[in-house]
Amino acid sequence: MIDNSTEIALSLQGISKIYGPSCPACIQKTGPEMGTNICPECGSIVACADISLDLHAGEILGIVGESGSGKSTLVKCLYFDLEPTYGEAYLSYYGNGRLNIFSETSQKKRYIRNHIMGIVYQNPHMGLRMNFSCGGNVAEKLLTADCYHLGKIRHRASELLTKTEVPVARMDDLPRNFSGGMQQRVQIAKAMANNPPILLLDEVTTGLDVSVQAKVLDLIKSLQWELGISMLVVSHDLGVVRLLTNRTAVMKNGRIVEIGLTDQILEDPQHVYTQLLINSLL
Amino acid sequence: MIKQIVDSRKDKGYNFAFIDEQAKREIRRKTLKAVAIPGYQVPFGSRELPIARGWGTGGLQITLSLLGPDDVLKVIDQGCDGSVNAVNLRNLVVETTKIATTLDTEEATIIQTRHRIPEEKMTGGQILVLQVPYPEALRIVEPSEAKTRVMHAEMDYSKLWVYLYEDIVRWGGITIGARYPAMVNKRYIMDPSPIPRWDVPKLHMADTLYLFGAGREKRIYAIPPHTEVIPLEFEDHKFRVEDFSGLSCGRCGSTSSFLDEIFDDSSGQKTYLCSDTNYCDRRLTGLAQRKGNARNDR
Amino acid sequence: MNDILAVENLSKIFMMHILNGKVIRGCEDISFTLPEGESIGILGPSGTGKSSILKCIYRTYIPTEGRIVYHSLQFGTVDLASAPENIILALRNTEIGYVSQFLKIMPRVSALDVVAEGLIKRGTEKQEARYRAREHLTRLQISPDLWDAYPSTFSGGEQQRINIARAAIVKPRLMLLDEPTASLDGRTREAVIDLLLELKREGTSIIGIFHDLDTMFQLVDKTYDMSVFDSYKAEV
Ligand SMILES: Nc1ncnc2c1ncn2[C@@H]1O[C@H](COP(=O)(O)OP(=O)(O)OP(=O)(O)O)[C@@H](O)[C@H]1O
Ligand SMILES: Nc1ncnc2c1ncn2[C@@H]1O[C@H](COP(=O)(O)OP(=O)(O)OP(=O)(O)O)[C@@H](O)[C@H]1O
Ligand SMILES: [Mg+2]
Ligand SMILES: [Mg+2]
Ligand SMILES: [Zn+2]
Numbered sequence: 127m128i129d130n131s132t133e134i135a136l137s138l139q140g141i142s143k144i145y146g147p148s149c150p151a152c153i154q155k156t157g158p159e160m161g162t163n164i165c166p167e168c169g170s171i172v173a174c175a176d177i178s179l180d181l182h183a184g185e186i187l188g189i190v191g192e193s194g195s196g197k198s199t200l201v202k203c204l205y206f207d208l209e210p211t212y213g214e215a216y217l218s219y220y221g222n223g224r225l226n227i228f229s230e231t232s233q234k235k236r237y238i239r240n241h242i243m244g245i246v247y248q249n250p251h252m253g254l255r256m257n258f259s260c261g262g263n264v265a266e267k268l269l270t271a272d273c274y275h276l277g278k279i280r281h282r283a284s285e286l287l288t289k290t291e292v293p294v295a296r297m298d299d300l301p302r303n304f305s306g307g308m309q310q311r312v313q314i315a316k317a318m319a320n321n322p323p324i325l326l327l328d329e330v331t332t333g334l335d336v337s338v339q340a341k342v343l344d345l346i347k348s349l350q351w352e353l354g355i356s357m358l359v360v361s362h363d364l365g366v367v368r369l370l371t372n373r374t375a376v377m378k379n380g381r382i383v384e385i386g387l388t389d390q391i392l393e394d395p396q397h398v399y400t401q402l403l404i405n406s407l408l
Numbered sequence: 409m410i411k412q413i414v415d416s417r418k419d420k421g422y423n424f425a426f427i428d429e430q431a432k433r434e435i436r437r438k439t440l441k442a443v444a445i446p447g448y449q450v451p452f453g454s455r456e457l458p459i460a461r462g463w464g465t466g467g468l469q470i471t472l473s474l475l476g477p478d479d480v481l482k483v484i485d486q487g488c489d490g491s492v493n494a495v496n497l498r499n500l501v502v503e504t505t506k507i508a509t510t511l512d513t514e515e516a517t518i519i520q521t522r523h524r525i526p527e528e529k530m531t532g533g534q535i536l537v538l539q540v541p542y543p544e545a546l547r548i549v550e551p552s553e554a555k556t557r558v559m560h561a562e563m564d565y566s567k568l569w570v571y572l573y574e575d576i577v578r579w580g581g582i583t584i585g586a587r588y589p590a591m592v593n594k595r596y597i598m599d600p601s602p603i604p605r606w607d608v609p610k611l612h613m614a615d616t617l618y619l620f621g622a623g624r625e626k627r628i629y630a631i632p633p634h635t636e637v638i639p640l641e642f643e644d645h646k647f648r649v650e651d652f653s654g655l656s657c658g659r660c661g662s663t664s665s666f667l668d669e670i671f672d673d674s675s676g677q678k679t680y681l682c683s684d685t686n687y688c689d690r691r692l693t694g695l696a697q698r699k700g701n702a703r704n705d706r
Numbered sequence: 707m708n709d710i711l712a713v714e715n716l717s718k719i720f721m722m723h724i725l726n727g728k729v730i731r732g733c734e735d736i737s738f739t740l741p742e743g744e745s746i747g748i749l750g751p752s753g754t755g756k757s758s759i760l761k762c763i764y765r766t767y768i769p770t771e772g773r774i775v776y777h778s779l780q781f782g783t784v785d786l787a788s789a790p791e792n793i794i795l796a797l798r799n800t801e802i803g804y805v806s807q808f809l810k811i812m813p814r815v816s817a818l819d820v821v822a823e824g825l826i827k828r829g830t831e832k833q834e835a836r837y838r839a840r841e842h843l844t845r846l847q848i849s850p851d852l853w854d855a856y857p858s859t860f861s862g863g864e865q866q867r868i869n870i871a872r873a874a875i876v877k878p879r880l881m882l883l884d885e886p887t888a889s890l891d892g893r894t895r896e897a898v899i900d901l902l903l904e905l906k907r908e909g910t911s912i913i914g915i916f917h918d919l920d921t922m923f924q925l926v927d928k929t930y931d932m933s934v935f936d937s938y939k940a941e942v
Binding site: 259261266 | 558561562563564565566567569570573574576577578641642643644645
């Protein structure tokens with residue numbers, strides 16, 4: 127539950143995702159101290175475990191960690207792409223922050239996906255329908271919000287594409303033919319179509335040219351700045367996190383090992399793993 | 409009545425209306441469920457019929473399970489009572505039931521059809537059974553049956569809407585001719601079977617019960633009388649039926665019926681004829697008009 | 707006058723896990739108070755922990771021991787050593803400013819917008835914020851040619867002045883200055899001192915580290931000497 131007096135947009139409580147049979151030892155025998163996310167007893171993969179954190183309204187929170195540490199798993203659980211094995215999540219924008227969104231009906235979950243949260247996937251193929259035009263991709267979201275006016279849909283789509291700096295002239299082209307950076311920007315436009323108060327961004331800049339990266343990062347910054355959207359930004363790039371976020375959580379073997387102010391994480395890392403991560407950067 | 413059924417069975421060794429009572433009960437039960445949930449596809453169990461595909465086994469099973477000795481059946485195929493399919497189906501029913509059949513839309517109590525709804529307005533006492541080759545309106549956007557079921561359950565229709573959006577953007581208009589999807593009772597999107605767009609508005613707030621049967625996929629769905637059926641359309645891009653303005657039937661002169669284009673090989677000329685042959689015939693004999701007047705006088 | 711800040715037995719020890727648990731002393735057992743509206747200068751040789759103190763107050767470093775009692779307008783009495791992160795962020799936004807020893811500048815934002823950002827964040831109209839930013843840039847003698855350029859390409863001294871303007875424009879209640887005039891020449895240093903004195907007159911309390919004593923004594927009311935503290939430690 128979220129206490130209404132605090133300005134928490136999203137509260138995660140003990141989220142775990144275990145692949146495999148799972149046994150009583152799974153949680154205890156995995157994690158950063160054990161140096162693995164594979165349970166030695168039953169072989170299950172503890173992709174993430176005991177994830178608790180609060181995302182404040184208007185905040186960009188970073189999640190960093192090495193490949194396989196569970197970042198995408200966490201984000202996909204939040205967007206209901208995966209069902210968490212344990213855990214609860216509360217949204218201040220839904221049911222007054224009193225309802226665990228994981229135990230809502232799938233219809234309600236769909237409402238949350240389309241109206242309260244937007245996602246940008248690590249892989250554009252997950253977020254975009256490549257055989258729909260890029261306007262159609264944005265339209266899909268608008269149509270879930272019962273906007274059945276073609277003119278209005280196209281107007282809103284071109285507004286969003288302008289904002290994300292995708293040439294409006296290419297609105298009716300297939301994103302398949304777009305560059306990686308443009309695909310990510312179409313994903314962002316799509317994610318924002320219904321003005322969700324929360325965005326989940328998974329490695330938005332990975333694999334992009336440096337100059338394109340810069341544009342995408344500037345866009346994200348301006349979205350927070352102008353629209354006050356709360357965001358969870360997943361990246362294994364500390365530079366991205368340094369630029370975008372005020373607070374950062376560090377993940378390792380499926381756990382959060384440290385969470386703090388981003389400048390503190392960078393300059394005074396507490397956990398062994400964070401120190402390694404920061405040092406490998408320099 | 410029971411005697412009659414027993415008699416007919418004795419005659420040829422068939423049960424009344426060919427299929428056994430157990431199977432009929434299953435179909436009737438599922439038909440009732442379909443009526444109770446307008447537009448929802450109800451799965452039904454059936455043994456394979458010894459009838460080839462393309463014969464409309466889905467529609468036929470519904471018709472056979474509904475028929476009673478007093479029913480009057482009309483069978484049409486693409487608007488025509490005389491096509492091979494229609495004749496064969498009619499013969500099968502007559503053979504196994506001895507019930508009366510008709511070519512006259514007004515006289516029929518049950519009409520089995522493929523690809524058309526009769527032009528004449530049907531009444532509350534009648535049932536129209538449509539043969540359905542592909543019952544799933546969402547199939548064009550989602551190949552998986554498991555997923556389309558979830559989409560219906562959650563009323564998650566945005567994919568189909570985007571399909572229409574893309575159609576308009578790419579081709580300047582919606583290119584769907586037959587099988588134009590419609591929203592039933594503000595809840596389920598339905599495939600109205602391959603009727604032309606022309607016929608879709610007839611489903612809306614009709615007096616007649618419409619039943620849809622898909623044999624291969626074993627699905628029954630229904631539009632009960634007085635149900636809202638709205639073809640998918642954008643507020644600024646409305647659904648439109650086929651445009652026959654300036655054309656008329658080369659036989660009866662009708663300017664208000666669905667016309668088939670006929671290409672005459674010898675003359676090289678295009679002509680248009682009513683697709684509903686019974687409607688055309690009745691107009692020719694003037695019957696339709698006279699009856700119409702009589703009704704109006706009342 | 708009431709204290710705006712009281713540092714009580716503050717220590718910062720760095721535990722270097724990756725150096726086999728090596729321990730590095732940042733600062734140890736620091737105590738001082740700062741009355742509201744006054745300024746204090748921290749003195750001492752390189753490596754004695756001056757910057758560490760400021761960073762602990764700003765919570766870039768997590769203090770190992772001690773309390774940092776800050777009297778906030780918004781939240782009342784807050785221990786900056788242990789307050790929740792969102793409180794710290796809110797205070798950074800509205801009450802506590804920090805000018806770092808080394809500039810960390812946002813890429814691809816013009817000098818004008820870097821300076822104006824804080825005001826806009828607090829709700830000032832963009833036009834007005836830019837106007838005030840121009841005033842500050844003029845005052846700190848940044849050539850107008852540079853206003854629309856990205857500070858990442860600026861000289862050390864220019865960057866430093868951008869940094870100061872950025873912090874000063876919002877008139878924080880408490881200003882932490884880590885060698886703000888280190889790379890400035892005499893003329894620009896005077897401009898910075900002038901601006902900081904004006905802030906002080908308007909009520910800002912200041913904790914500063916200054917490499918030249920001349921500048922320091924123009925600005926501070928009292929000093930905290932780390933070398934004294936060091937020799938005191940040595941005696942014990
Ligand atoms: N479907 C699955 N079945 C089994 N294990 C899985 C599955 N999906 C992910 N995992 C495992 O879960 C762990 C976390 O994966 P996840 O994709 O969340 O990592 P990540 O932090 O996003 O990594 P990256 O930075 O490479 O994207 C990994 O060990 C991965 O192999
Ligand atoms: N993030 C850090 N991690 C590890 N050690 C640190 C860190 N920051 C400071 N130290 C150490 O703490 C001690 C004090 O450093 P600090 O920067 O506070 O000194 P200073 O008095 O500001 O020096 P200078 O006058 O050179 O700026 C030094 O030994 C330094 O190496
Ligand atoms: Mg990932
Ligand atoms: Mg220093
Ligand atoms: Zn005709």
